[in-house]
Amino acid sequence: MKKKLFTRNALGALAVGLVAAGSSLVATLSPTWAGESEIFHPMMVTRTGPFASAASGVSSGQQDYFALVNMNGGIDGTKIRWEECDFGYKTPRALECYERYRGDWKIVYPNSTPAIFALAERLNTDEVLGINIAGGRSESSDGETFPFLSPVMLNFWSQAASTIRYIAELEGGEANLAGKKIAFIHIDNAYGRQPFPIFDALAEMYGFEWKSWPLGWPALEQSAAWVEIARRYHADWAIQWNYGQSCNVPMTEMKKVGFPLEKFIGTLWCGSEEDILPAGDLAKGYISANYHGVGKEFPVIQEIIEQVYGAEKGNIEEDRVGTVAYNRGVLTGIIIVEAFRNAIEEYGLPLDGRKVRDGFRMIKLDDARLAELGATGLLPPLAFSPTYHGGIDPQLFQQWDGEKWETISDWIPPYEDVVKSQIEKASAEYRAQTQQQ
Amino acid sequence: MNELIYAIELTITGLLIGSMYSLVALGFVLIFKASSVFNFAQGAMTLFAALSVVGLFPIVGFWPALALTIVAMCGVAVFAERVIFRPLIGGAPLVIFMATLGLAFMLEGSAQIIWGTQPYGLDLGIPIEPIIIGGVYISRFDLVAAGVAGLLVLLLVLFFQKTKIGLGLRAVADDHVAAQSMGIQLRRVWAVAWALAGLVALAAGMLWGARIGVHFAMSLIALKALPVLIIGGIESVPGAIVGGLIVGVAEALGEGFVGSMIGGGVQDIMAYLVALLFLLFRPYGLFGEKKIERV
Structure with missing residues (x-):
């Protein structure tokens, strides 16, 4: 009897384990070619877990762009073969993914600030460029201090500065910021605290007051913070630096305490459809930042629809093409392909991390090149160099009309001097720390 | 704003949010009462139930979606009892706990396969x-x-005190081998307990879903139940309610007064600080059963 019970227990446990493993596995398929002239490009993706909703669009946007490039003959005949490693936005699993493909990486884009921080040392040792567009380590704009890291576009300090400039514009100029109160509600981690030095510097320059409301992860309950912001602090403006589904929580809370939606601005990481859809009509009129154009009217996206989806080779549901997350993927794909292209032109095949890093530093996306790529308006002109790894860029602001985002501003630049000065200061501190070690 | 009005407003906000924590904690209590095990799958059940309602809603309409989800949650209960827990009768509580961990993975994985990863809004028409x-x-x-949470508690208290199955559940919680020897059908009792926990998960999922949206981060709401259970006592229905209210008020007042003095971010810490005090001075919680074990 005892033996039988043990067997049944063991079988039950095995069955549970197998079904659990099977049900949590989401198969990811990628095309393969047997040709010699190809670039193998492992990708860190988030297809499972709480962040998969938007992150899956970013990964698929890249893949659709790679597919388009391949269908048009590749990069001067060299095709891109990609393979996914799903880390579910969990940093330990990102490190595991990195180890699994160690030696194959040419460029790493986890789309996760915590992951890029954790990977930094390995990337430096292996001489592989880690990018985290509009995220990651803000001071990695300094290519000399951080030779294998890059925020590519809009580091967090530029985002914060540009948002304050936008508020100043709405108030009728910087002079009118004096005496204003800005509430900053944010996730309480390195990502959420990045804007602090910029707010401090700008508050001193323009005479506004700001206060922080940090939220513990996952920040799905924010009611006490909003009671204080609206009813005790009486903020003139509120900026949110949430992430994922915590972005939609303020819509309900603001309504409950009577804080006006038109005085509330979201970070670009709270600016995708997935971030605010759960709030329904409460999000109508919500304004957030963004670093790229929205919609599917860009020639490059039209080409993807015609060629890739026309051939039924798309990597996501077609109705998600043109969403914010998807467009972020396409523009990331453009940057990666440009880095590959420059590296091939400069060094030829095969590619490695250092060559692609050099290719990245040669990228010059001016108006002419953007037009050639069909990406005019999708992203602003960009140029990198060995000393400048990107990150000081303007933002757009967009408003949710209940169904889609509408761009409502021109490109709003950051306060460049303030951002540059912060980069220099933080880079110097980093150099001093690493020299001590 | 007058500080007194501010304090009253925070207290009311805390009490109301606390009642929603209680709703999540109730699911844990039901399973613990039946099997003396902490159900790690409660958060996933909440997510699965809410996703099923919002996923079915556009296809069949709200009420049929709700009815189908109730059937689905009962199906999950029967499946959990038959396939996972029946073979583990007599096993160590840790083994059953690990099985609930497996169930959580299964439910989250199945939810993603069936409903995808996209978030949904849920409008219950409540202003x-x-x-x-x-x-x-x-x-x-x-x-x-808060009204819904109160009603559910009332129904559950009546269920546990006035029905045969409810009394059976209490007996099973004490010692399921002894309860079996007294003629209580353990399988039936467990299936009922899981079905009830599924229905509580559905209620919690819908109310939380209407507040924060229905998405995969929702299963993390279950974390809020931990301090509630420590404070109230893990096998007590009234304990879940009182514990939820204490946590809600401690969080709101802590964030509103202490947080503003030390830079904020103390909301979650306050809940666990209170729980820690209970662990030190009343480790079985306010209404938990004081157990003396021979070691």
Whole structure:
């Protein structure tokens, strides 16, 4: 009897384990070619877990762009073969993914600030460029201090500065910021605290007051913070630096305490459809930042629809093409392909991390090149160099009309001097720390 | 704003949000009462139930979606009892706990396969605008949610005290081998307990879903139940309610007063600080059973 019970227990446990493993596995398929002239490009993706909703669009946007490039003959005949490693936005699993493909990486884009921080040392040792567009380590704009890291576009300090400039514009100029109160509600981690030095510097320059409301992860309950912001602090403006589904929580809370939606601005990481859809009509009129154009009217996206989806080779549901997350993927794909292209032109095949890093530093996306790529308006002109790894860029602001985002501003630049000065200061501190070690 | 009004508003906000924590904690209590095990899958059950309602809603309409989800949650209960827990009868509590961990993975994985990863909104038609009484803002939505939580507790208390199955559940919680020897059908009792936990998960999922949206981060709401259970006592239905209210008020007042003095971010810490005090001075919680074990 005892033996039988043990067997049944063991079988039950095995069955549970197998079904659990099977049900949590989401198969990811990628095309393969047997040709010699190809670039193998492992990708860190988030297809499972709480962040998969938007992150899956970013990964698929890249893949659709790679597919388009391949269908048009590749990069001067060299095709891109990609393979996914799903880390579910969990940093330990990102490190595991990195180890699994160690030696194959040419460029790493986890789309996760915590992951890029954790990977930094390995990337430096292996001489592989880690990018985290509009995220990651803000001071990695300094290519000399951080030779294998890059925020590519809009580091967090530029985002914060540009948002304050936008508020100043709405108030009728910087002079009118004096005496204003800005509430900053944010996730309480390195990502959420990045804007602090910029707010401090700008508050001193323009005479506004700001206060922080940090939220513990996952920040799905924010009611006490909003009671204080609206009813005790009486903020003139509120900026949110949430992430994922915590972005939609303020819509309900603001309504409950009577804080006006038109005085509330979201970070670009709270600016995708997935971030605010759960709030329904409460999000109508919500304004957030963004670093790229929205919609599917860009020639490059039209080409993807015609060629890739026309051939039924798309990597996501077609109705998600043109969403914010998807467009972020396409523009990331453009940057990666440009880095590959420059590296091939400069060094030829095969590619490695250092060559692609050099290719990245040669990228010059001016108006002419953007037009050639069909990406005019999708992203602003960009140029990198060995000393400048990107990150000081303007933002757009967009408003949710209940169904889609509408761009409502021109490109709003950051306060460049303030951002540059912060980069220099933080880079110097980093150099001093690493020299001590 | 007058500090007294501010304190009253925070207290009311805390009480109302606390009642929603209680709703999540109730699911844990039900399973613990039946099997003396902490159900790690409760958060996933909440997510699965809410996703099923919002996923079915556009296809069949709201009420059929709700009815189908109730059937689905009962199906999950029967499946869990038959396939996972029946073979583990007599096993160590840790083994059953690990099985609930497996069930959580299964439910989250199945939910993603069936409904995808995209988030959904859930509009229950409850107004969000506050009622203003004497300068104090009170959320209508939170009042309704508190009412639902109160009603559920009342029904559960009656169920445990007045029905045969409810009494059977209490007996099983004490010692399921002894309960079996007294003629209580363990399988039936467990299936009922899981079905009840599934229905509580559905209620919690819908109310939390209407408040924060329905998405995969929702299963993390279950974390809020941990301090509630420590404070109230893990096998007590009234304990879940009182514990939820204490946690809600401690979080709101802590964030509103202490947080503003030390830079904020103390909301979650306050809940666990209170729980820690209970662990030190009343480790079985306010209404938990004091157990003396021979070692």
